[in-house]
Amino acid sequence: MIRRLPQSRDRGIPEATVARLPLYLRALTGMAERGVATVSSEDLALAAGVNSAKLRKDLSHLGSYGTRGVGYDVEYLIYQISRELGLTQDWAVAIVGIGNLGRALANYGGFVSRGFRVAALFDANPEVVGDHIAGLNVEHIDELEAVIERRGVSIVVIATPAAAAQQICDRVIAVGVTSILNFAPTVLSVPEGVDVRKVDLSIELQILAFHEQRKGDRESGGPVMAEGLQQGASA
Amino acid sequence: MIRRLPQSRDRGIPEATVARLPLYLRALTGMAERGVATVSSEDLALAAGVNSAKLRKDLSHLGSYGTRGVGYDVEYLIYQISRELGLTQDWAVAIVGIGNLGRALANYGGFVSRGFRVAALFDANPEVVGDHIAGLNVEHIDELEAVIERRGVSIVVIATPAAAAQQICDRVIAVGVTSILNFAPTVLSVPEGVDVRKVDLSIELQILAFHEQRKGDRESGGPVMAEGLQQGASA
DNA sequence: ATCCCTTTGTGAACGTATGCACAAAGTGAG
């Protein structure tokens, strides 16, 4: 291997790695709070629930921040991962659909903890509009575009019924939003350059049911299946 | 303790495929409701937001249920996928931690729609215990084991603070639960044979932030990377 | 300075997933 400076500009981090970085970050933050100064790949991997070789390979994509024979400096690694994930800047998030779920999300403290700030709440229901939740006023959905632009919102969380999701999606994309987190159980179609991630309770349960059923099958003499698998990264 | 994942198995459906089956099912259900009798892989793939070759390969793992020149029978395919996922039986689900999120989950109608039935709610807070939510009484966490066994709960949803999650997890596993859906931002450690899936808002936002930051970098002359990617299956 | 111990970073082998491209299989018209 040729040792070169351009290594740091090789910014092609695999998607599977990106999905695990927040996990490492969380484990590291816990360690920092407990006063741990350095950590080995073995220990960090254990805390994050992954294989240590995988962890080392993941971190190697960010650069060479470890010290052989010692491990990684916790604070420094927190900084490097945070920077890579873009958490050293402040992200304004809007939540659309302030029903059961939207309310829970708006009240969720874990949001703010890492660079994310809930900057706007929207709903179509006149009875909900004007409510005060977590120090924010719920705006009418008609104000969507204006408020998003005024407050510099760059990430939108959709928590409306499925029927409204695509329309909300189209509208926020039209004003330049390119990152969407969708809780509605529907497939959003978006132009290239827009990232959609989805959280779908129903799908998770169905996947669990699939494996659960298969465990039961075992008793009736079916083939013994692989088990104990935790879900991995999303690509 | 090396975990072996035997691949050579007859009914071995790839994990990536399993994760997409619920998507197909949802699309098919919508079509059935609109009176569509048959569908081509092309159309179904479009509705589910995947590549049609991938869809055909996924379905081929279940069997050969299509008709060349025609497509798939919608109702029949719904039945086959439902059966494969184990949705033809009834799953009793318990929710632990009836706070903001737990309440939203308990009130969520989409649960029941597909074989899942919320059968028990638990909380440690005396002010919450005894509340009536969605027709269910919130039980004290001390009753966890007894109620789970009595009502035949096989899937547990954890919506407690992170600090309580591992303990709840250990307790439900001790009474035979092997499927857990975890909303708490913590890595659960479980014995082999137990499936844990996690839903983590914070991780999703951080992944979005990573890509969002990268989009901004483009202006400063960084390499233009592939975008527009939607998240894939979790393995 | 030398040796021993620990731990990183990565080459290489293997496993899994994706998507193209096409033969095979089916429909229906004449």
Next chain:
DNA sequence: CTCACTTTGTGCATACGTTCACAAAGGGAT
């Protein structure tokens, strides 16, 4: 029947992801 047309199911190439295993690097003791 044959022919034209549609669409499935899959072989194959390629890309991506995981894990093992070990040389190289660093720390510290003597």
